[in-house]
Amino acid sequence: MNWFLLAFACILTAVISVSWWLMLKSRLRLPPGPMALPIVGHLHLLLKLPHQSFHKLSHKFGPIMTIKLGNKTAIVISSKKAAKEILTSYDRVFASRPVLISPQSLCYNSKNISCCKYGPYWREMRKICTTELFSSKRLSSFQNTRLEETQNLLQRVAEQLKVPINMKIELSTLTLNVITRMAIGKKFRHGEFSEDAEPLNVILEAVRLMGAVNLGDYIPFLKRLDPGGYIPRLKKTSKKIDCILQRLVDDHREEKVKSGDLVDVLQSVGIEDSAIKAVILDILAGGTDTTAVTTEWALSELLRNPECLRKVQQEIHVIVGDNRLVNENDLHHLHYLKAVVKETFRLHPAAPMMAPHESIEACTLKGYTIPAKTWLLINAWSMGRDPAQWDSPEEFMPERFINSSIDVKGCDFELIPFGAGRRMCVGMSLALCMVELTLARLVQAFHWALPDGSTMNMEERQGVIVARKHPLIAVANRRLPPEVYINTL
Numbered sequence: 001m002n003w004f005l006l007a008f009a010c011i012l013t014a015v016i017s018v019s020w021w022l023m024l025k026s027r028l029r030l031p032p033g034p035m036a037l038p039i040v041g042h043l044h045l046l047l048k049l050p051h052q053s054f055h056k057l058s059h060k061f062g063p064i065m066t067i068k069l070g071n072k073t074a075i076v077i078s079s080k081k082a083a084k085e086i087l088t089s090y091d092r093v094f095a096s097r098p099v100l101i102s103p104q105s106l107c108y109n110s111k112n113i114s115c116c117k118y119g120p121y122w123r124e125m126r127k128i129c130t131t132e133l134f135s136s137k138r139l140s141s142f143q144n145t146r147l148e149e150t151q152n153l154l155q156r157v158a159e160q161l162k163v164p165i166n167m168k169i170e171l172s173t174l175t176l177n178v179i180t181r182m183a184i185g186k187k188f189r190h191g192e193f194s195e196d197a198e199p200l201n202v203i204l205e206a207v208r209l210m211g212a213v214n215l216g217d218y219i220p221f222l223k224r225l226d227p228g229g230y231i232p233r234l235k236k237t238s239k240k241i242d243c244i245l246q247r248l249v250d251d252h253r254e255e256k257v258k259s260g261d262l263v264d265v266l267q268s269v270g271i272e273d274s275a276i277k278a279v280i281l282d283i284l285a286g287g288t289d290t291t292a293v294t295t296e297w298a299l300s301e302l303l304r305n306p307e308c309l310r311k312v313q314q315e316i317h318v319i320v321g322d323n324r325l326v327n328e329n330d331l332h333h334l335h336y337l338k339a340v341v342k343e344t345f346r347l348h349p350a351a352p353m354m355a356p357h358e359s360i361e362a363c364t365l366k367g368y369t370i371p372a373k374t375w376l377l378i379n380a381w382s383m384g385r386d387p388a389q390w391d392s393p394e395e396f397m398p399e400r401f402i403n404s405s406i407d408v409k410g411c412d413f414e415l416i417p418f419g420a421g422r423r424m425c426v427g428m429s430l431a432l433c434m435v436e437l438t439l440a441r442l443v444q445a446f447h448w449a450l451p452d453g454s455t456m457n458m459e460e461r462q463g464v465i466v467a468r469k470h471p472l473i474a475v476a477n478r479r480l481p482p483e484v485y486i487n488t489l
């Protein structure tokens with residue numbers, strides 16, 4: 001009898017959801033989209049590599065497509081034209097973010113910049129970070145920090161010559177060191193926290209959890225059941241994060257650390273501790289993995305395309321020479337290197353679907369009616385592979401950017417790895433400088449090869465930040481005279 005009732009309830013729910021979805025679609029005139037499954041809609045597509053699934057679907061349903069994620073309605077954008085229209089004419093309407101379980105738990109009720117709602121709080125926090133951390137003056141004041149840390153990376157590599165090196169770990173350590181020195185005035189010391197609360201691992205786990213698909217976000221009755229088992233992981237990680245960040249905030253308050261860094265600034269204007277911790281976590285988590293993952297993709301592409309690697313090395317040889325390392329002023333003259341970095345962003349945008357945006361009010365887009373609280377997913381990965389915009393889109397061809405004015409800075413909508421409009425990445429200038437400098441120094445200082453017997457696998461790992469499925473393991477050998485590797489700062 002119970003089984004009969006359960007089956008009846010399931011069928012009834014399915015029929016109601018499908019009819020509701022069809023009715024909503026016809027009444028609201030939403031953009032076209034694939035038929036949704038009852039209750040889950042298209043949630044199953046999020047579980048693999050959604051940017052790739054949505055890319056394929058956009059060939060059938062067009063560049064503005066509607067999908068259902070449980071009880072949420074989302075529109076997915078996959079073309080330059082649609083992205084330009086929505087991120088210029090409707091930028092304010094879609095400037096908010098949905099409330100999700102992971103940032104609620106990890107980021108002190110979504111008090112971080114990247115997940116908080118659009119409004120005065122977001123504006124204030126974003127403004128403080130932009131002026132205190134990412135203005136050109138502040139960025140150039142940290143130039144020596146970046147040079148020192150990239151040189152430390154070269155020294156670590158030089159100590160492991162001819163043996164396989166896990167570049168993912170090396171690059172993540174480098175970016176975390178730079179960002180912590182800039183934002184919190186110090187590096188985390190080895191052994192400063194217990195082994196299971198090692199800051200880099202805790203931050204990478206937070207990034208993984210932020211990108212995980214938590215079914216409770218989409219099917220409210222599953223929130224309590226927690227079918228993916230995320231709640232205990234979130235609680236454990238939140239506790240570790242709070243332990244690291246609270247100590248940091250207290251040390252700054254007690255003036256153990258005094259460097260005029262972001263924590264000092266946030267404290268001086270009276271921001272409460274939970275908001276300071278959320279913003280610092282955002283900067284550390286938002287900046288570390290994205291920047292490291294991009295550099296790792298770039299180096300992988302160069303290893304896969306030896307002719308491109310040779311051209312970058314030749315350019316550096318001509319412009320900089322072999323007796324000193326590349327510095328930041330050289331970057332303006334390294335046009336082929338910049339083209340390699342842009343081509344990497346085109347094929348491997350670290351956050352291929354951005355972070356979900358949410359509309360704050362209803363709007364009409366291309367004759368479609370989009371209700372308030374609709375999600376907006378912008379598929380930068382798909383736009384980077386659009387044959388209408390790019391010749392041989394699947395090929396790695398940095399030459400396409402030589403003599404081209406297309407840039408990644410949010411004005412050329414066919415290439416927006418940092419997003420565009422109000423919610424675009426705050427850390428873009430730092431990220432660009434870090435990726436270019438690190439890549440230039442790595443290929444200038446070393447010959448690179450894969451370990452004997454291994455081949456390059458370019459598969460992607462699922463997550464909001466799309467890293468290589470298999471970390472890049474590479475072997476380095478010296479290219480420059482020994483004195484160049486000695487720290488000269």
Ligand code: HEM
Nearest residue numbers: 114286287290291294350351354355418419423425427431
């Ligand atoms: C290669 C490196 C990076 C890439 C590809 C990247 C990409 C992005 C993207 C796509 C967004 C979302 C845009 C949107 O939703 O419309 C974003 C937002 C953000 N990024 Fe980055 N990012 C990178 C590095 C950084 C760095 C170094 C930092 C800080 C140190 C940072 C901090 C942030 C923050 C705080 C936001 C939220 C902005 C907001 O919601 O107002 N990112 N980033």
